[in-house]
Amino acid sequence: MKRHPALREFSDDHHRGLVHALRLRRAAAGEGGELGEVARAFERFFREETEEHFEKEERVLLPVAEAAGVSPQEPDIRRMLGEHVEIRRLVRRLEEEAAAGNVRPETLREAGRLLEDHIRLEERRVFPMLERSLSEETLAELRRRIAAFSVDQGGGSNP
Numbered sequence: 001m002k003r004h005p006a007l008r009e010f011s012d013d014h015h016r017g018l019v020h021a022l023r024l025r026r027a028a029a030g031e032g033g034e035l036g037e038v039a040r041a042f043e044r045f046f047r048e049e050t051e052e053h054f055e056k057e058e059r060v061l062l063p064v065a066e067a068a069g070v071s072p073q074e075p076d077i078r079r080m081l082g083e084h085v086e087i088r089r090l091v092r093r094l095e096e097e098a099a100a101g102n103v104r105p106e107t108l109r110e111a112g113r114l115l116e117d118h119i120r121l122e123e124r125r126v127f128p129m130l131e132r133s134l135s136e137e138t139l140a141e142l143r144r145r146i147a148a149f150s151v152d153q154g155g156g157s158n159p
Contacts, residue, residue, distance in 0.1 A: 024112030035103040
């Protein structure tokens with residue numbers, strides 16, 4: 001799928017997220033890696049990449065969209081934000097389980113499923129809706145603000 005350049009960075013991040021979602025589900029099924037190692041790898045990925053990705057969506061993407069007339073009450077946007085909260089909760093649970101040496105396959109499975117579902121929501125519903133709703137001028141402004149946010153955060157294009 002061809003994604004507008006203003007949103008392409010998010011889609012690139014999503015590809016890496018899908019790789020981690022698959023690893024989580026495979027480990028939960030007993031098909032790949034020690035549970036604690038997989039949990040810790042996902043925690044690192046979340047802290048190093050996904051947290052900033054969520055912040056860009058919450059502090060840049062959605063405010064620009066709202067200023068352009070996209071309601072924050074849009075059901076898919078509300079679901080997106082709710083899933084951010086739930087994914088953060090699952091990361092904390094995985095951290096606790098890994099620290100206790102008792103990572104549960106159910107937690108890995110739930111995290112993998114939710115992460116994949118979340119990415120699919122954004123790619124199949126939220127981003128196409130934004131591409132239809134936002135003017136080319138607004139999308140160009142979004143792209144500039146995302147670049148500025150990344151620089152302000154001291155990073156490159158981490159999610």
